Amino acid sequence: MIRPESVLRLKPDVRQRFLRPEAVVVRQSAPEVMVLNELAGELLERIDARASVRGLIDAVAPLYAIERERLEADVLAFLEELREAGVVEEIA
Amino acid sequence: MSFGARFLSHPELMPARIAGEAGGSETLGLRIAGRRHVVAGLDADQSAGVAERFRGFLEADEDPGGDVRTQVFRVAPGEFRAIDTRGWDYDLDLDAGAQHASLAGLRFMARIEWRPELRAALWTAATPAEFPGALENLLRVLTAYELLERGGLLLHSAGVAGVSGAWLFVGRAGAGKSTLSRLGIALGHSVLSDDLNAVWWEQDRPVSGPVPFAGDLRAPAAARAQPLLGLFSLRQGRSHATAALSRGAAAAALVACSPYVCRDPHRGDSLLRNVEMLLARMAVRELSFAPDAGFWPLVEECEPALVAESCP
Numbered sequence: 001m002i003r004p005e006s007v008l009r010l011k012p013d014v015r016q017r018f019l020r021p022e023a024v025v026v027r028q029s030a031p032e033v034m035v036l037n038e039l040a041g042e043l044l045e046r047i048d049a050r051a052s053v054r055g056l057i058d059a060v061a062p063l064y065a066i067e068r069e070r071l072e073a074d075v076l077a078f079l080e081e082l083r084e085a086g087v088v089e090e091i092a
Numbered sequence: 093m094s095f096g097a098r099f100l101s102h103p104e105l106m107p108a109r110i111a112g113e114a115g116g117s118e119t120l121g122l123r124i125a126g127r128r129h130v131v132a133g134l135d136a137d138q139s140a141g142v143a144e145r146f147r148g149f150l151e152a153d154e155d156p157g158g159d160v161r162t163q164v165f166r167v168a169p170g171e172f173r174a175i176d177t178r179g180w181d182y183d184l185d186l187d188a189g190a191q192h193a194s195l196a197g198l199r200f201m202a203r204i205e206w207r208p209e210l211r212a213a214l215w216t217a218a219t220p221a222e223f224p225g226a227l228e229n230l231l232r233v234l235t236a237y238e239l240l241e242r243g244g245l246l247l248h249s250a251g252v253a254g255v256s257g258a259w260l261f262v263g264r265a266g267a268g269k270s271t272l273s274r275l276g277i278a279l280g281h282s283v284l285s286d287d288l289n290a291v292w293w294e295q296d297r298p299v300s301g302p303v304p305f306a307g308d309l310r311a312p313a314a315a316r317a318q319p320l321l322g323l324f325s326l327r328q329g330r331s332h333a334t335a336a337l338s339r340g341a342a343a344a345a346l347v348a349c350s351p352y353v354c355r356d357p358h359r360g361d362s363l364l365r366n367v368e369m370l371l372a373r374m375a376v377r378e379l380s381f382a383p384d385a386g387f388w389p390l391v392e393e394c395e396p397a398l399v400a401e402s403c404p
Binding site: 012013015016017019021022023024026028029031033034035036 | 338339340341343344347348354355356357360361363364365367368371
């Protein structure tokens with residue numbers, strides 16, 4: 001389960017491009033292509049195997065007029081979906 | 093299943109460099125998607141078969157530079173597994189690495205290298221009748237990579253030519269490419285290919301042209317590069333309609349219809365870059381169509397809008 005302290009990275013077969021306001025994610029081992037919304041794109045661009053999930057939320061929070069608590073819940077749920085879909089993996 | 097195990101008796105002995113016993117001494121030139129390819133090491137039967145299969149794409153003129161060279165080598169039939177092809181769904185094995193890609197199929201194996209320049213080798217025990225098909229399988233993959241290097245794309249698509257250019261209708265198997273192509277022919281248009289078409293850049297404009305790879309219809313005829321007038325993502329429906337696709341959805345449609353390279357983790361960024369470059373110049377619309385020719389006015393109506401959108 002992804003937590004605010006988790007550190008994530010994209011899986012090696014994943015490539016992504018942020019075509020604002022959407023992001024395109026390719027899982028090449030499948031292959032599978034996904035189109036994600038802007039918030040997802042902002043998060044994916046910041047997943048670098050160093051920043052914690054809390055750090056990611058801190059970075060995107062100023063971009064959206066959403067209560068911090070709700071944003072955190074949405075981001076955690078979304079990142080969990082990405083993990084289950086094989087897009088990201090938890091490394092710490 | 094590991095690479096090559098379906099086709100090769102000894103996958104672990106797949107050649108690690110371009111070398112071997114040439115099949116013969118004949119050489120043929122082909123022009124594919126605006127780039128000259130040279131196939132060398134052919135014997136007389138192989139050469140005749142290739143000349144027949146790729147007739148419209150042969151190029152006799154010698155051009156000392158800029159070729160993509162494919163060297164053909166002969167290997168013993170025992171190098172390949174015997175396969176009962178009845179009811180068989182043929183799918184190549186492709187193993188793409190950072191420096192080279194390996195390919196295995198029915199009675200052939202191949203290697204594509206990028207350094208010092210893009211080139212390929214084909215080791216085969218195919219009969220003269222089988223040989224053009226084995227070469228075509230390699231050329232499909234090689235063309236996808238060659239276009240990627242030039243900023244282009246090889247797209248699963250139906251290509252229909254008009255007076256001033258061509259439209260591409262992208263879609264995976266079952267999307268209706270051959271149906272649409274037949275309808276285009278019935279309307280008096282010429283079809284580039286009902287399966288694979290190339291997009292590349294000439295004088296800073298996207299152009300399209302056929303590649304010599306047949307789908308359900310006859311093998312495409314060679315034609316000069318034509319300006320790309322429009323891109324549509326196909327969806328079979330009960331009525332005719334077009335709708336704008338967002339850039340993200342358009343990119344997803346193009347990536348999903350980019351065979352071979354969409355699976356290559358070493359070139360995924362190049363694929364996305366090329367898709368983004370094309371989308372900066374040309375919108376993609378979704379086309380839903382029923383199996384009758386009534387969709388065509390919708391395509392032509394879109395033409396001016398697409399051209400206008402493509403011009404910054």
